[in-house]
Amino acid sequence: MSSSGVVKFALVACAAFLLTGCAQPESPDVAADATAMETSVGNPITGEGLPNPTTSVIRNWGTLPEGREWGSTAGIDIDPTDGHVWAYERCGAGALGGGPVNCETNPVDPIFKFDRNTGEVLANFGAGIFVTPHGIDVDSDGNVWVTDFAGNEAGTKGHQVHEFSPSGELLMSLGMAGQPGSDPGQFNQPNDVIVAPDGSIFVADGHSGQNDPPHPEGATGRIIKFAADGTYLEEWGQIGTLHGEFRTPHALEFDSQGRLWVADRGNHRLEIFDQEGNYLDSRYMYGRISGMFITADDTLYAIDSESSPARHFPWKNGVRIGRGDEDRITGFIPPHDAENRPYQGAAGEGIAVDGDGNVYAAEGPNSLRFAGGAFTKYVAAR
Numbered sequence: 001m002s003s004s005g006v007v008k009f010a011l012v013a014c015a016a017f018l019l020t021g022c023a024q025p026e027s028p029d030v031a032a033d034a035t036a037m038e039t040s041v042g043n044p045i046t047g048e049g050l051p052n053p054t055t056s057v058i059r060n061w062g063t064l065p066e067g068r069e070w071g072s073t074a075g076i077d078i079d080p081t082d083g084h085v086w087a088y089e090r091c092g093a094g095a096l097g098g099g100p101v102n103c104e105t106n107p108v109d110p111i112f113k114f115d116r117n118t119g120e121v122l123a124n125f126g127a128g129i130f131v132t133p134h135g136i137d138v139d140s141d142g143n144v145w146v147t148d149f150a151g152n153e154a155g156t157k158g159h160q161v162h163e164f165s166p167s168g169e170l171l172m173s174l175g176m177a178g179q180p181g182s183d184p185g186q187f188n189q190p191n192d193v194i195v196a197p198d199g200s201i202f203v204a205d206g207h208s209g210q211n212d213p214p215h216p217e218g219a220t221g222r223i224i225k226f227a228a229d230g231t232y233l234e235e236w237g238q239i240g241t242l243h244g245e246f247r248t249p250h251a252l253e254f255d256s257q258g259r260l261w262v263a264d265r266g267n268h269r270l271e272i273f274d275q276e277g278n279y280l281d282s283r284y285m286y287g288r289i290s291g292m293f294i295t296a297d298d299t300l301y302a303i304d305s306e307s308s309p310a311r312h313f314p315w316k317n318g319v320r321i322g323r324g325d326e327d328r329i330t331g332f333i334p335p336h337d338a339e340n341r342p343y344q345g346a347a348g349e350g351i352a353v354d355g356d357g358n359v360y361a362a363e364g365p366n367s368l369r370f371a372g373g374a375f376t377k378y379v380a381a382r
Contacts, residue, residue: 044285046316047332053321054333054359055381060373061360062119068092068108070374071101074250074290074349075136075146075192076362079166083355084122085114086144087362088133089374095365096132097150103130104152111136111146111164116354119377125168131158135192135204135251136350142166147190149207151178159187161203174203174230181218184232188220194252194260196275199228202252202260209239210248210266221246223262223277236277241267243279251291251350255324256298263289263302268312270302283327286320288312290349290364298324303351305364307344317347317367319359319378333359333378336370346370356380 042050062085064070071090079086088110091103103110103126110133113123126133126146134149144164151158160175180188189207196202206220222237223246237246247266254260259280262271270283270292286292287304288311294300300322307315321331335345348371350362357380363371 042329042332044320044329044332045314047318047320047334050329050332052333053331053357053381054378056379058377058379059336059371061375061377062087062112062114062373063121064089064373065108065121065124070368072096072365072368073362073374074134074364076291076350076352076360076375077136077138078116078293078352078354079113079138079142080140081142081166083116085116085352085354085360086136086138087112087114087350087352087360087375088126088136088146090132091130093132094368102132102150103127104157111144111168113166114375116358123166123168125164126162129157129162129170134190134207137192137194137252139195139199140197143171143195145193145195145201147187147193147203149189149191151180155179159190161187161190161193161201172230174201174226182220182222184235187224188218191248191250192252194254196254196258200233200275201226201228201230202275204246204249204252204262206239206246207248207250209246215239221249223249223252223260223273225275225277234277236273243271243282244273244277246271250289253292253294255294256296261292261294261300263292265289265306283322285322285327285329287315287317291351291362293351293353294324295353300324301351301353301359303347303349303361305347305349305366308341308366309344314343316343317341317345319347319351319361336367336376338367338370348376 071093076087091106093101109124111126132150135147155178159180163172175187192204209221221239224235250265251263272281286302288306290305292302317335319333335347338346346367348361349364359378361376
C-alpha cells in the first residue's frame, strides 16, 4: 500500500474509534500496510477484538475455613519472596460498609496467604484489628500492609494502616485509631498502601471523593508519604479533576522506573508521579479502575469494577492489559455475566499476576455474588 493509502486507512479507522478502537500510526512508515494496521485494532471500551491471555476461569478460588462465608474484598497481592498470594476478605460482609456484619462484629481472621497452585491456606491472621480492610501490599521483606477503610461507632478502631510480619505479628500502625481527619498523622478512608524499595510508605487516602458533591465534611483525595519508620514526610492532592487531584485514589503501584501509579477511579484515569509527588503522565484507556498490577516487564493489568449504566456507560467491566509506556490496550479479560449490567458485566476490584502469568481477581461488592466467592483465578495460556 502506498503512503497516501496508509494515511487514508488510518484516518478512516480513527474516525470510528469509539465503535471499533484504533491504534493510529505515528507516521506512514510505522504502518507498512493495512494488514499491520488491522492486527492492532481492538475496542478498549468493550474488549471486542482484543486477545484474552487466559484460557480458563476458576471461580470461588481459595480455601475458606470451615463454617465461614466469603465476604467482599478489594485487595490481593503476590509475595515477592515465594510467589504465593496474599489477600483478605471482609469477615463475611458482602458490602463495603459492612452493615451489621464487618470485621469488628465478626472478628475472624481476615488476612490470608494462599498457595498459588492449590488455593490452600498457608497463613491466616488479623482478627480483632480491623473494621473494613481495603488495600493490601506485600513489601520486599514479605511484610504485609493492609489499610482499614472504615471506623467503628465507638471511635476506637479504623482509618489506619497496619503492618504485619509474614506470621501475623503486628509491627506498626499508622493513623489515629477510629479518628478520621486530614491532619498529618490522620487518615480519612485510606484506600491503599504501597512500600517503595527504600522503605518509604505511600498511602492513598479518601474514598468518597468519587461521589457527586457535596462531599462529606473532611473528605480527602490525596497521597501521603511516610518514612520507613512511619514519620510523616509530605502529601499531595485534593478532590478535583486537574492533574495531581483525585476523585478517589483507589489503588497504588510502582513500575520498574520507580514511578508511582495512582488509580484515580472517579476521574476514569491512571495518574503517574515521581516519588516526590511531581505529576508525570496519565492513562485514559483503562476504564473506571479499582485495582492494578504492574509486572517486572512493565505490563499493566487494570481491573474495571465500577463502570455501570449509571457511571461510565458503555464501558465494559473486566481486566484491560497494556504496556506501561503507552496508552493503548493490547489485551482484555472479560467480566462475569451479571443481569443487572447486561452490556457491561461485573468484575472484581483487586488484581494480581503471578510468575506464571495467572491472573487473580479480588471480588468486590458489585461482583461477589456473580463470582461465587471472594477470589477468581484466570489461568494463563501455556
